[in-house]
Amino acid sequence: MTDAKSMLGWMAVAILGAISLGIVALSRGETINAVWLVSAAICVYLIAYRFYGQFIARRVVQIDPKRPTPAMRHNDGLDYCPTDRNVLFGHHFAAIAGAGPLVGPVLAAQMGYLPGTLWLLAGVVFAGAVQDFIILWASTRRDGRSLGDMIRGEMGKTAGTVAMIGILMIMIILLAVLALVVVKALAHSPWGTFTVFATIPIAMLMGVYGRFIRPGYIAEMSVIGFVLLMASIFFGQTVAQDPTLSAMFTFSGEQLSLMLIAYGFIASVLPVWFLLAPRDYLSTFLKIGTIFGLALGILVVQPEIKMPAVTRFIDGSGPVFTGTLFPFLFITIACGAVSGFHALVSSGTTPKMLDNEANAPFIGYGAMLMESFVAIMALVAATALEPGIYFAMNSPAAIIGTTAADAAAKISSWGFMVTPEMLEQAAKDVGEGTILSRTGGAPTLAVGMAEILSGAIGGKALMAFWYHFAILFEALFILTTIDAGTRVARFMIQDLVGMFAPAFKNTKSWGANIAATTLAVAGWGYFLYEGVVDPLGGINTLWPLFGIANQMLACIALILCTVILFKLKRERYAWVTGLPMAWLAICTLTAGWQKLFHEDPKIGFLAQAQKYGDALAKGEVLAPAKDIGQMGRIVFNNYIDATMSAIFMALVIAMLAFGFMAIRAALASPTATARETLVAAE
Amino acid sequence: MAVRHQAWPPEPAQAPAQSAGEKVRALFKSVTSTARLMVGVPDYEAYVHHRQQMHPGEPVMSYEEFFKERQNSRYGVNGGKISRCC
Numbered sequence: 001m002t003d004a005k006s007m008l009g010w011m012a013v014a015i016l017g018a019i020s021l022g023i024v025a026l027s028r029g030e031t032i033n034a035v036w037l038v039s040a041a042i043c044v045y046l047i048a049y050r051f052y053g054q055f056i057a058r059r060v061v062q063i064d065p066k067r068p069t070p071a072m073r074h075n076d077g078l079d080y081c082p083t084d085r086n087v088l089f090g091h092h093f094a095a096i097a098g099a100g101p102l103v104g105p106v107l108a109a110q111m112g113y114l115p116g117t118l119w120l121l122a123g124v125v126f127a128g129a130v131q132d133f134i135i136l137w138a139s140t141r142r143d144g145r146s147l148g149d150m151i152r153g154e155m156g157k158t159a160g161t162v163a164m165i166g167i168l169m170i171m172i173i174l175l176a177v178l179a180l181v182v183v184k185a186l187a188h189s190p191w192g193t194f195t196v197f198a199t200i201p202i203a204m205l206m207g208v209y210g211r212f213i214r215p216g217y218i219a220e221m222s223v224i225g226f227v228l229l230m231a232s233i234f235f236g237q238t239v240a241q242d243p244t245l246s247a248m249f250t251f252s253g254e255q256l257s258l259m260l261i262a263y264g265f266i267a268s269v270l271p272v273w274f275l276l277a278p279r280d281y282l283s284t285f286l287k288i289g290t291i292f293g294l295a296l297g298i299l300v301v302q303p304e305i306k307m308p309a310v311t312r313f314i315d316g317s318g319p320v321f322t323g324t325l326f327p328f329l330f331i332t333i334a335c336g337a338v339s340g341f342h343a344l345v346s347s348g349t350t351p352k353m354l355d356n357e358a359n360a361p362f363i364g365y366g367a368m369l370m371e372s373f374v375a376i377m378a379l380v381a382a383t384a385l386e387p388g389i390y391f392a393m394n395s396p397a398a399i400i401g402t403t404a405a406d407a408a409a410k411i412s413s414w415g416f417m418v419t420p421e422m423l424e425q426a427a428k429d430v431g432e433g434t435i436l437s438r439t440g441g442a443p444t445l446a447v448g449m450a451e452i453l454s455g456a457i458g459g460k461a462l463m464a465f466w467y468h469f470a471i472l473f474e475a476l477f478i479l480t481t482i483d484a485g486t487r488v489a490r491f492m493i494q495d496l497v498g499m500f501a502p503a504f505k506n507t508k509s510w511g512a513n514i515a516a517t518t519l520a521v522a523g524w525g526y527f528l529y530e531g532v533v534d535p536l537g538g539i540n541t542l543w544p545l546f547g548i549a550n551q552m553l554a555c556i557a558l559i560l561c562t563v564i565l566f567k568l569k570r571e572r573y574a575w576v577t578g579l580p581m582a583w584l585a586i587c588t589l590t591a592g593w594q595k596l597f598h599e600d601p602k603i604g605f606l607a608q609a610q611k612y613g614d615a616l617a618k619g620e621v622l623a624p625a626k627d628i629g630q631m632g633r634i635v636f637n638n639y640i641d642a643t644m645s646a647i648f649m650a651l652v653i654a655m656l657a658f659g660f661m662a663i664r665a666a667l668a669s670p671t672a673t674a675r676e677t678l679v680a681a682e
Numbered sequence: 683m684a685v686r687h688q689a690w691p692p693e694p695a696q697a698p699a700q701s702a703g704e705k706v707r708a709l710f711k712s713v714t715s716t717a718r719l720m721v722g723v724p725d726y727e728a729y730v731h732h733r734q735q736m737h738p739g740e741p742v743m744s745y746e747e748f749f750k751e752r753q754n755s756r757y758g759v760n761g762g763k764i765s766r767c768c
Contacts, residue, residue, distance in 0.1 A: 075736070077729030078752065083719065090716035095766050216749030218718060272757035273750070280757075281721045288720070345766070353724070481766060487758055 010050065017043025024117060024309075031304040034380045037117060038298060041376045045369040048125040053365040056130065057358075060565070060573040061137045065358040068679050070144040070351060080144070082355035085362055092350045093367040094284050096132070096342050097291065099178055099478050100335030100550075101371055103441035105379035106448075107543060108332045109390065110320040112310040113383040115329050117376065123330070123337025124372035127580035131554055132342045133364030134561045134577060139347035140354055141676040147347045151560050153675050154567065159658035161499075163556055166651045168492045170340070170549035172520070173644070175485045176527030177546040178478045179264075180538050183256045183528070184440035185471050190249035191240035191431055192468055193256075196475045197249070198232035199279060206278035218281060225282045233468050240431060253532040260482070261525035267479075268486040268517055276483050283477035290473050294377050294449060301455035307383035307390065312415070319395035320439070321540050322602040327591040330583075331547035336375025338584065340553025342368065381448030388418025389426050389435070393444045396537030397437045398623060407436050431464030439539045446470035482524075489520035530637045535612075535624050536602060544595060545644055548588050552652050555584040559659040566666040567674035585652055592649040596642055605645065609638035722756035723749065 020040035023032060057063045074080040083091070108116040139145055145153070148167065152160030186193045202225055210221040239245045251259070267275055316324035321332060335341070346364060354360060382390060391411045392400065400407040404420035411418050427435045430447060438444070450466035458466070491507070493516040498505030504512050531538030558581035565574045598604030601611040615622045616631045625631045666673055700708065715725055726745050733742040743751060 075732055077732035078724070078748075079755065081724050081728060081732070083724065084712065084715070086712060087716045087719050091719040094720035098766060211750075215746045216723075218721065218723065219714075273753055276757050277721075277753050284720050285717065349722075353719075484757060484766060491758060 010047070013043050013046050017047060025114060028309060031306055034298055034303045034305055034384060037113070037305065037376065037380060041117075041121060041373060044121045044125065045373065048129070049361075049365060049369060052125060053129070053133070053361045056133065056365070056576060057361045060570065060576050061134060061360075063137070063357045063360060065356055067141075067357055069140055069354045069357060070677075071353050071355055073679065074143070074352075079349070080352045083353040085355065085359040088350065088353050088355075088359070089363050089367055090288075091353070092345070092363050093370055094288060095345045095349070096339070096367060097287065097371050097374055098335070098481060099181065099442075099474055100339060100341070101375035102378045102445055102474065103181060103543075104333040104336055104547070105375045106382040106441035106444050107320050107394070107539070108329055109307055109379060109382040110311065110318045110394065111314045111325060111329060112308050113305055113379060114309040115314065115325055116333055116379050119329055119333055120337050120372055120375050120379070123333070124368060127554070127558070127584065128336075128338035128342070128372065129365040129368035130576060130580060131338060131340075131557050131561065132346050132368040133361055134564075135343045135557055136346040136351055136354075136364035137357070137360045138561065138564055139351040140357060140360060143677045144352040145347065147343045147557060147560070150347065151556070154560060154563055155658050155662045159655065159662075161496075162651060162654050162658070164492065164496060166549075166553060166556060166648075166655075167344070168489060168496065169644070169647065169651075170546075170553050171485055171489045171492065172523040173527060173542070173546045173549050174341070175264075175482055175489070175524035176531065177539075177542040178481055179257070179260050179524065179528045180531040180542055181440040181442050182475050182478050183253050183260065183532060184438060184539070185442040185446075185475065186251070186256055187253040188250055188434075189432055189471075190246040191236040191464075192471045192475070193249045193251060194239040194245075195229075195232045195236045195468055195472050196479070198236075199229065199282070199472070199476055199479070200275065202228045202232065203275050203279040203282065206282070207274040210278060211273045221278060222281050222285055225278065226285070229282065229286075229472065233465060233472060236468055237431060237464065254529070257525075257528050257532045260528065261521060263479075264482050264486050264525070265517060265521045267483040268490065268521070269513075276480065276487075279476065280480050280484070283473075283480045286473050287477055290449075290470075291374055291377075293453065294381070295373075297449075297452040297456045298377060298380055301452050303380065303384035303452060303455070305380070305383045306385065307387050311387075316600075316603070319391060319399045321543060322536075322600065323544070323591070323594060323598075327587040327594070328544065330587040331544055331551060331591045333375070334547045334550040334554075336372050336378075338551065338554045338580065339371075340550050340555070340557055343553065343557035378445055381452060382444055384451065385444065385448050386418065386422070386426075387416040388412070388422065389447070390444060391416055392418065392423050392426075393435050393438045393447065394441075395437060396439060396540065398535060398537065400436065402436065404434075404436065429460065429463045430467035432467075437537065439537050441539075442471060442474045445474070486517065486520050486524075489523070490516040493519050526640075530640070533624070533630070533633070534637070535608075535622070535634060540602070541605075541641060544591060545641065545648075548591050548595070548645065548648050551584050551588045552648050555581055555588060555652055556655045558584065559655050563659055563662045563666070564674050566663045567672060569666075569672045571667070585656060588652055589649055592645045592652075595645045596649075605638045605642035609635050609642065612638070723752050 017040060020036050020043060023036045024040050071080050071082040105116050138150060142150055148160055148164050151163045186196060206221040206225045214220055239249055314325040316322060388411050392407050400410045404423040408418050408420045408423055430450060446467045449470040450463050453466045454463045494504055494507060494512060506512050527542060531542045534541050558577045561577035562574055562581055565577060594603055595605055597606060599607050601608040612622060612631055612634045616635060621627060621631055625634055726748055729748060730742055
């Protein structure tokens with residue numbers, strides 16, 4: 001009876017999902033309601049979780065609920081502690097959700113809402129959630145070991161070192177591109193800059209409160225911080241309207257990037273309780289709250305999607321990022337569909353707290369589905385905007401010019417009707433001087449969120465508040481990531497350099513620490529500054545590099561998963577990880593190749609270097625360079641970017657080779673050879 | 683072989699009839715634990731319980747010490763740890 005009922009229920013979900021997907025995919029020429037997109041996504045997630053997730057759990061990884069988890073065997077009440085599955089889900093989700101799933105879909109919206117939606121859904125079901133879940137399971141079976149350790153154990157020491165270099169490089173690019181998103185959002189915006197600056201003293205006050213006045217009272221310090229944050233957003237308006245104050249908080253992109261670099265260095269050597277931890281509390285709670293708020297807002301407001309299903313920019317000529325649908329859509333939307341970074345989180349703290357293997361699908365597969373849903377909401381927020389406004393915000397000045405009249409004319413010529421008045425009004429609505437070329441995704445998302453949230457609460461009057469709230473919310477957790485990420489990169493550098501110079505490994509030595517921190521900050525700082533002065537606006541250069549790096553890491557994680565399946569003698573299921581692995585290898589290698597050798601200077605780094613190099617040889621100065629010196633720097637930067645692409649490709653190829661060798665050895669062995677921790681099951 | 687600390691499989695959670703007040707309190711507890719673990723602070727009561735059960739007579743950190751220890755651990759004061767994603 002219950003079986004029949006549940007079958008009927010699943011059939012209803014399947015039918016609703018099919019109808020929603022049909023409407024999303026087939027409607028042409030008129031706007032569709034975002035609710036269809038949301039319901040299509042939720043139905044796909046439910047079915048994928050119930051059927052594909054369970055298939056992987058039962059057949060592929062063969063979850064054993066009787067097998068004691070690391071949390072059970074090493075329980076210390078601290079790192080290792082069996083945790084309620086709902087509580088752990090929250091922990092895991094908070095750890096994987098960040099700026100990535102919000103930015104990627106906004107950029108990909110230039111190709112229309114359909115390509116992004118389809119990749120978000122297919123990607124998460126067959127690649128992203130599979131990776132997160134299987135890595136979580138593999139790490140749980142290996143005492144909660146990290147991704148690097150597992151690669152070393154299953155594929156050899158060299159493979160482990162190669163993977164570690166890859167992880168360090170993705171870290172550097174990630175920090176640079178996130179910092180660039182903040183710079184792009186705050187440049188020439190005194191309101192935004194003031195509120196983001198205000199978070200530093202607010203966090204410090206919270207830090208002192210939570211360390212000395214009321215130690216450990218997280219809720220109290222967070223409430224204090226939250227109230228002060230909201231006050232700073234309100235006061236930011238006064239700052240923006242006051243000529244002297246607004247001049248004090250108006251900075252160019254170059255200035256902001258230098259400040260961020262200095263900030264990154266100082267913040268990462270301060271004691272953690274002073275700035276990093278309290279801001280992490282604020283940003284985590286704000287992030288979760290905003291995600292819920294956005295979901296509610298979309299359900300209440302039910303916005304219409306105004307972007308066409310597919311735009312002409314799938315041909316690769318888009319102003320937001322250049323390059324054709326394949327491979328660049330799959331690189332641009334990384335987090336939300338599949339993110340290699342999650343492999344680090346899934347093999348970090350979560351496996352040490354899993355109370356029962358049977359909960360691994362819920363946490364590993366389930367949390368990633370939820371992250372994909374966040375990405376869908378970001379896509380809704382971006383595509384619900386007037387397309388003309390979307391393109392005005394996301395196209396670099398080199399393409400649309402710097403005045404509302406130029407931008408409106410240019411964008412209308414693409415077929416997205418927009419008037420200069422509309423652009424000026426949109427800027428006024430959100431309390432900014434201009435919305436032109438606010439690339440990087442965050443401001444677009446902020447306008448989209450402001451539209452949705454103000455539609456739910458406050459109307460037009462609160463639009464500017466919501467806009468700056470959204471900017472603050474993104475900047476807050478990006479700054480936390482920069483601070484924490486710089487520390488992690490520092491330890492990785494100490495570890496890697498320590499292989500050759502053991503003295504460097506000593507984390508108690510101030511000299512080694514400062515040297516490694518300097519290297520880490522110099523690494524991302526270089527790419528950040530380069531992005532700010534980039535002829536095509538920076539995001540166009542750095543986001544694909546980040547996407548390639550992140551997908552490369554996912555590919556590496558899936559190679560490990562595939563190797564483990566072969567070593568367990570379960571090659572008949574190897575396609576579960578092998579197919580997404582192959583797809584990611586194809587995407588990253590194709591994208592890497594095009595970024596290197598494409599003859600269009602907007603896509604290929606070498607072509608761009610040559611274009612500026614040729615002009616330089618003739619003594620010409622091409623915009624945005626203002627003198628010969630800057631011309632030389634653009635040429636040099638493009639060679640560096642080309643080198644990065646080449647290294648990422650080499651890493652993927654090397655890891656594929658290690659993977660094939662490990663698989664061959666596994667096939668040759670008559671018995672299973674995977675190195676799971678032995679435990680006595682009762 | 684690591685020492686087994688707890689009975690396995692875990693005892694099924696006891697679910698005696700709960701009053702509405704108890705249910706609300708349980709939900710509130712679950713929400714606060716989730717929020718605290720999101721920022722890397724696990725359940726202090728569970729820690730104390732664990733120390734008393736498994737290491738009787740050995741020192742137990744005060745809540746303050748416990749909080750500081752967790753904070754330092756989350757942000758990798760003594761070694762890099764990736765606690766979050768992009």
